Amino acid sequence: MTASELTSMTAAEARRALDAGEITSTALTEAHLARIEAVEPAIHSYLHVMSDVALAQAADADRRIAAREQVSALTGIPIALKDILVTTDAPTTAASRILDGYVSPYDATVVRRLREQGAVFLGKTNTDEFAMGSSTENSAFGATHNPWDTSRVPGGSSGGSAASVAAREAILSLGSDTGGSIRQPAGFCGVVGLKPTYGRVSRFGLIAFASSLDQIGPFTRTVEDAAIALEAIAGQDPFDSTSVPAAVPNFRAGLRADLQGVRVGVAREYTVDGMEPGVDAAVKTAIAQMRDLGAEIVEVSLPHTEYALATYYITAPAEASANLSRFDGVKYGLRLDEATLQETYERTRGAGFGAEVKRRIMLGTYALSSGYYDAYYVKAQKVRTLIKQDFDRAFAEVDVIAAPTSPTVAFPLGSRMNDPYQMYLADVFTIPCNMAGIPGISLPGGFSEGLPVGFQLLGRAFDEATLLGVAHAYEQAAGWYRQLPELGAVAS
Amino acid sequence: MSLSKQDVDHVASLARLGLSDEEKETLRDQLSSILDHIAVLNRLDTDAISPTAQVIELFNVLRADEVLPSLTQEQVLANAPSSRDGFFEVRAVLGGDEGGSA
Numbered sequence: 001m002t003a004s005e006l007t008s009m010t011a012a013e014a015r016r017a018l019d020a021g022e023i024t025s026t027a028l029t030e031a032h033l034a035r036i037e038a039v040e041p042a043i044h045s046y047l048h049v050m051s052d053v054a055l056a057q058a059a060d061a062d063r064r065i066a067a068r069e070q071v072s073a074l075t076g077i078p079i080a081l082k083d084i085l086v087t088t089d090a091p092t093t094a095a096s097r098i099l100d101g102y103v104s105p106y107d108a109t110v111v112r113r114l115r116e117q118g119a120v121f122l123g124k125t126n127t128d129e130f131a132m133g134s135s136t137e138n139s140a141f142g143a144t145h146n147p148w149d150t151s152r153v154p155g156g157s158s159g160g161s162a163a164s165v166a167a168r169e170a171i172l173s174l175g176s177d178t179g180g181s182i183r184q185p186a187g188f189c190g191v192v193g194l195k196p197t198y199g200r201v202s203r204f205g206l207i208a209f210a211s212s213l214d215q216i217g218p219f220t221r222t223v224e225d226a227a228i229a230l231e232a233i234a235g236q237d238p239f240d241s242t243s244v245p246a247a248v249p250n251f252r253a254g255l256r257a258d259l260q261g262v263r264v265g266v267a268r269e270y271t272v273d274g275m276e277p278g279v280d281a282a283v284k285t286a287i288a289q290m291r292d293l294g295a296e297i298v299e300v301s302l303p304h305t306e307y308a309l310a311t312y313y314i315t316a317p318a319e320a321s322a323n324l325s326r327f328d329g330v331k332y333g334l335r336l337d338e339a340t341l342q343e344t345y346e347r348t349r350g351a352g353f354g355a356e357v358k359r360r361i362m363l364g365t366y367a368l369s370s371g372y373y374d375a376y377y378v379k380a381q382k383v384r385t386l387i388k389q390d391f392d393r394a395f396a397e398v399d400v401i402a403a404p405t406s407p408t409v410a411f412p413l414g415s416r417m418n419d420p421y422q423m424y425l426a427d428v429f430t431i432p433c434n435m436a437g438i439p440g441i442s443l444p445g446g447f448s449e450g451l452p453v454g455f456q457l458l459g460r461a462f463d464e465a466t467l468l469g470v471a472h473a474y475e476q477a478a479g480w481y482r483q484l485p486e487l488g489a490v491a492s
Numbered sequence: 493m494s495l496s497k498q499d500v501d502h503v504a505s506l507a508r509l510g511l512s513d514e515e516k517e518t519l520r521d522q523l524s525s526i527l528d529h530i531a532v533l534n535r536l537d538t539d540a541i542s543p544t545a546q547v548i549e550l551f552n553v554l555r556a557d558e559v560l561p562s563l564t565q566e567q568v569l570a571n572a573p574s575s576r577d578g579f580f581e582v583r584a585v586l587g588g589d590e591g592g593s594a
Contacts, residue, residue, distance in 0.1 A: 105567035199548040212546045241553035242546070310530040321507060328508065330580050332571035341583040342508065350510025358509060362500070362519055363526060365507040379533055381543030386536070388544060420522055421529055437547030461547075 006031035007168040008484065011077050011225045014171060018065055018076050025065070025076030028171075029058035029120050032078045036122065036169045039487060044144050045164035047083045049123040050090050054078065057120040064118055073228045075118030080164045080173035083124035084131055085216070086205045087111055090121070094207045095139035096129045098352025099333045108205020109240065110174060110216050110233045117232055122170050125160030129354045130324065131181055131209045133157050134426040137417055138356045145413070146188060147485040148451055152410040155185030155426070158219070162189040165219045166485055172220045172229055176206055178213045179312050180405075180430025183442035186219055187405035187454015190444045190483070192475075193219050194226045194468075197461045198437035199244035201230075202237030210319035211242075213312075213434040222481055223472040226441065227251035230464060246462050254465040255472040259295035262470055265398035266297060269305035270429055275407040278448025283404045286445045286455045286478065290402065293473055298398050302390040307383050308432040313424060314367050314380035315435075321364030327352065359420060384435050391436040395460045400470050404429055405442040405454025429456060439464050441471050444480035452480075493527035495520050 001017075006028050009017070017023045033051055040046060061076030063069075086092045086104035093099045107115065114121075128138035136144040136159025144159040146152040147167040154163040158175025162185035165173050175182045177195035186193025194217045201216045208214060218229035234248045266287060271280065291297050329335030329348035336347045353361070367376035394401060406426055416423040433440040438461050445455025455474075459467030475481055500516045500523070511519065565578050574581040 102571055105563050105570060198546075199550070238555060242548060242550065244548055244550065304536075307533055307536065310532050313526060313530060314533075325508070329573060330582055333573075335573035337583075339583070341585055343510075344583055345508040346510035348510075349508055350512075353509070355515075358511065358515070359519060359522060361507050361509060362503050363523055366495075366499075366503045366523065369503065369506060376530070378543055379538060381545055382538035382541040383533055383536060385541050385544040386538070388547060421526060 003031040003034060007035045009171060010222050011074065011171050011220065011228050012222070014077055015073060019071070025058040025061040025120060026055065028076065029054050029078050029122070032122055032170060039167050039169060042145060042150050042487070043147055043163050043167050043169070044142060045125050045160040045167060045169050046080070046123045047093060047095065047126050047141055047160070048090050050121050053089050054120050054122050057118070061118045061120060070118070072117040072232070074114060074232050076120060077171050078120040078122050079114065080122050080125045080161060080170035081111065082127055082158050082161045082173070082175045084127055084176055084207045085111055085174060086207065087121070087124065090124055092124065092207070093141070094130045095127045095141055096352065096354065096357070097140045097334060098327045098349070102332050104205070106205065109202035109237045111205060113233055125158070125164055125173060127160055128157035129357050130207065130320070131157040131176055131178060132320070132356050132360055134180070134184060134423050135416065136160060136185070137413065138354055140354055143413060146410045147487055148190060149410065152412055152451070153188065155188035155410060157181040159185045161219050162186050162191060162193065165189070165191045165221060167487060168484065172218055172225055174216060174218055174233070176214055176216050177434065178209050178316060179434050180427040182217045182219065183405050183430050183440055183454065183456060184427060186442040187452065187456070188410040190452030190480070190485070191219050191221055192223055192226050192444070192481070193217065193442045194230060195433065195440045196230060196234065196464055197439045199242055200234050200246070200439070200462065200464070202235070202240040202243045204237055204239035208323040210316040211323060212319060213316060223443070223468055223475050224252060224255060227255065227468045244462070249465050251465055251468050254469040256469045257473055257476065259290055259293040259470060259473050262295045262400070263298050263398040264290050264295045265300035265394055265401040267300050267302045267305065267394070267401060267403060269302050270403040272407055272428060275404070276409060276448055279404050279406070279408060279453050282446035282448055282453040283402070283455060286474065287402050289478055290474055293477055300394040300397055300401065302394060302432065304383065304386045304390050305432055308387055308435055309424060309428050311380045311383045311387065311435060312431045313363070314376050315384065317360040317364030318367045318377050319364070321361045321368065324357070324361055356420070387432055388436045391432070391438055399466055401458040403456045403458065405456040406430070409448050409451035409453060433458050437461060439467050441467055443471055443475055444483070445478070446480055493531060494524045495527070
């Protein structure tokens with residue numbers, strides 16, 4: 001099998017080939033490491049490549065597979081981890097100078113689970129600093145480039161994880177989604193990105209941004225692989241008291257070929273001024289295909305959608321300002337000493353954090369400060385109730401809701417960096433899902449001006465089985481997932 | 493909503509965030525603009541609405557009061573910029589003569 005064939009496999013295909021003895025994990029891993037070396041100068045998905053760790057894990061996986069010993073779905077499969085998940089055998093930076101030199105003494109629960117299942121860790125991927133951003137340009141270590149057009153952003157914050165899967169530098173990857181940070185870059189890079197229900201996956205070892213919104217999920221090239229990855233990472237964890245003791249179903253068993261009997265909601269509020277006509281057209285085509293597959297299309301209303309962005313930009317920075325108080329130069333990371341402790345804090349944090357992180361700490365601290373707490377923070381919590389009730393009402397009528405993932409395709413690097421609010425608007429269709437805690441998935445939904453369009457489906461809380469089943473039927477009928485970026489001269 | 497220079501100084505101090513004068517001026521403009529967008533929430537009457545802090549219906553998650561394996565002191569201190577005698581080391585918190593030796 002050629003290197004190009006090895007790096008184009010899905011996890012499901014690789015599993016069959018590994019178990020049949022047609023390929024080895026070592027060959028699969030070496031092909032991905034070579035691919036990383038070839039395309040990284042153009043893409044920059046990774047902050048840290050874990051070659052030695054990966055090859056040792058691959059050798060161990062080959063031994064397990066040969067002995068038919070403890071082989072699970074991801075044994076021997078090369079994957080990438082967003083560099084906001086802590087790992088004991090590689091640095092974790094959250095793409096921030098303030099975590100300079102940090103190596104975690106423990107693994108994140110998702111990392112531990114994947115390690116135990118025999119997955120191969122290729123490396124840690126680029127992100128906006130502390131997952132704050134929509135383009136991966138806020139990384140302290142340089143932007144990631146979109147594999148479909150390297151003059152454009154990959155989306156964010158999990159842009160490195162999305163680009164690594166699109167550029168065939170990993171079979172799948174993990175990211176985190178607080179306001180769209182998995183789904184939006186998945187849409188921009190033309191891959192599958194799943195944000196599970198809040199509470200489905202342990203957040204232990206995910207460096208916290210906004211604790212009531214954050215959730216870990218996979219990037220894959222197919223819905224089937226997303227189902228495999230979710231099964232591998234889901235489940236209650238004693239180290240995360242917000243992880244829920246719900247049974248983890250066999251998500252692959254729920255994948256279906258048609259949509260007979262499925263009610264798909266379309267919300268009139270999910271169109272905005274400035275929406276790209278090509279995105280609008282692609283989403284309408286996708287919804288028509290779902291009807292052709294037997295789905296009943298039902299108009300629903302989510303009347304508080306227009307308030308979600310403002311609600312998010314109080315809630316998320318407020319939680320972030322509290323979470324990021326731990327980066328103070330005392331326990332880990334950067335410290336710049338001054339004469340007093342207060343001045344040491346201020347100098348360390350002033351030098352260690354980038355512009356967007358400072359902006360959000362300031363916004364959040366303001367919203368929580370004496371005299372403004374009720375007007376901003378409590379107000380946002382009340383509007384959050386209204387947003388959640390919108391979804392509760394809609395899901396009494398329909399099984400899933402279909403929407404664009406983003407109003408536009410990937411935008412040019414640098415085009416929104418001077419206007420924070422324009423950048424925030426990139427997440428206008430992904431934020432309500434986090435506010436309500438429900439699961440959402442972005443699927444390849446066609447192209448606009450040569451760039452991928454993300455097609456988003458939202459589901460009921462803890463009903464990823466239905467969401468993935470419906471997504472699979474659309475994906476297989478539409479077939480967009482078969483198209484991968486050519487990467488021009490850099491392709492090996 | 494327009495923030496004053498004093499507002500920015502006060503919030504930066506609360507956040508223990510050292511900012512240059514130029515950063516403060518940029519943030520004053522940007523935060524004022526973001527707060528203008530956020531003011532859209534004032535259109536909603538929420539007097540009768542209860543707040544949502546989190547979305548899952550779990551309360552008081554407790555475990556048995558048993559000693560479990562945890563990180564060693566060496567592991568916990570391994571990343572510290574400065575440590576001494578098993579402690580994280582920092583400048584004297586209370587400052588000056590009265591607190592330095594406490």
